Amino acid sequence: AITDQVLQITLQLNEPGTVWCQPVLPATDAGKIDIADVDGTTYIAYIKGRTASFMEYVHTAFRNVDVEVNMLDNDDGLAATSLLSETPYNIFCFAQDDWQIEADNSALQSANYAIGNTATPSMAGGNTGNEITFVAATAVKDAIGQVITLDLTPPVITVTGIASTETTITVTAKLSETGTIWCQAVRTGFNVPTILEILDSNYNSAFTYAASPAATTTVLITGYDRPRNYDNSY
Structure with a gap:
């Protein structure tokens, strides 16, 4: 191919x-x-x-x-x-x-x-x-x-729900094809994390595509990396 x-x-x-x-x-x-x-x-x-x-x-x-x-x-x-x-x-x-x-x-x-x-x-x-x-x-x-044939296009991610407790955030989402979803929590107002930073947090879930019924998966987030600002301060 x-x-x-x-x-x-x-x-x-x-x-x-x-x-x-x-x-x-x-x-x-x-x-x-x-x-x-x-x-x-x-x-x-x-x-x-x-x-x-x-x-x-x-x-x-x-x-x-x-x-x-x-x-x-x-x-x-x-x-x-x-x-x-x-x-x-x-x-x-x-x-x-x-x-x-x-x-x-x-x-x-x-x-x-x-x-x-x-x-x-x-x-x-x-x-x-x-x-x-x-x-x-x-x-x-x-x-x-x-x-x-090759797969040259990224999946489309759709978030269908978010739930939280005092110490966790659960993201419910689905993809347009079989794959893996990674999520990371970031404090409001802080810099958007890079792809490597999101992967490094290691909050992920495998997803198997099913057209009907529409399948979803959940990613449980239990913490976050303390982000730095553009000037390297917290």
Whole structure:
């Protein structure tokens, strides 16, 4: 992963050709393309992409080529949506060589040459090169494994309640994603603490995100670091 919405696949071919890659969801999904949708009859069309297509020409054998993917096709193939941050995906890749293109543009050709005669058993209708099999595409997918997009945005914190006693303050809060909440008490009118000062106070609570019902967590504060003013006085 190179961003929260972009995955990069680096690969090589053993001869010049063209390569396509396509992300899929690891689990069955009713609306988006998932791993079960790609099979021996659909793999070429689905990996080439029905709406979102990610392709790179490979001009030289055994040279690294980067394919970047950032969209996920819908099941119906009529639209695609951006990849989600911190989400696992599997990656299918498909490749074919340039046999028909090379044959048609060769400087020397047989007297009986015809473009229609360049088709081979490894060339599906409409393709211009020998293509990899579904078994090979699955092996590439398995070798890549699941890839998780990055999380580049901080959570949104919402304080839902504050309660206090003579010696404690309890903060009830939630985050927009799973994470940890730190809190620190500061006397009114004193400087706002730095991030390191808040972390150093060590009043924290882990939070596990749940959309419904809305989960919350509590942070119990039992003391505070005596803060200094800008001139280092108390």
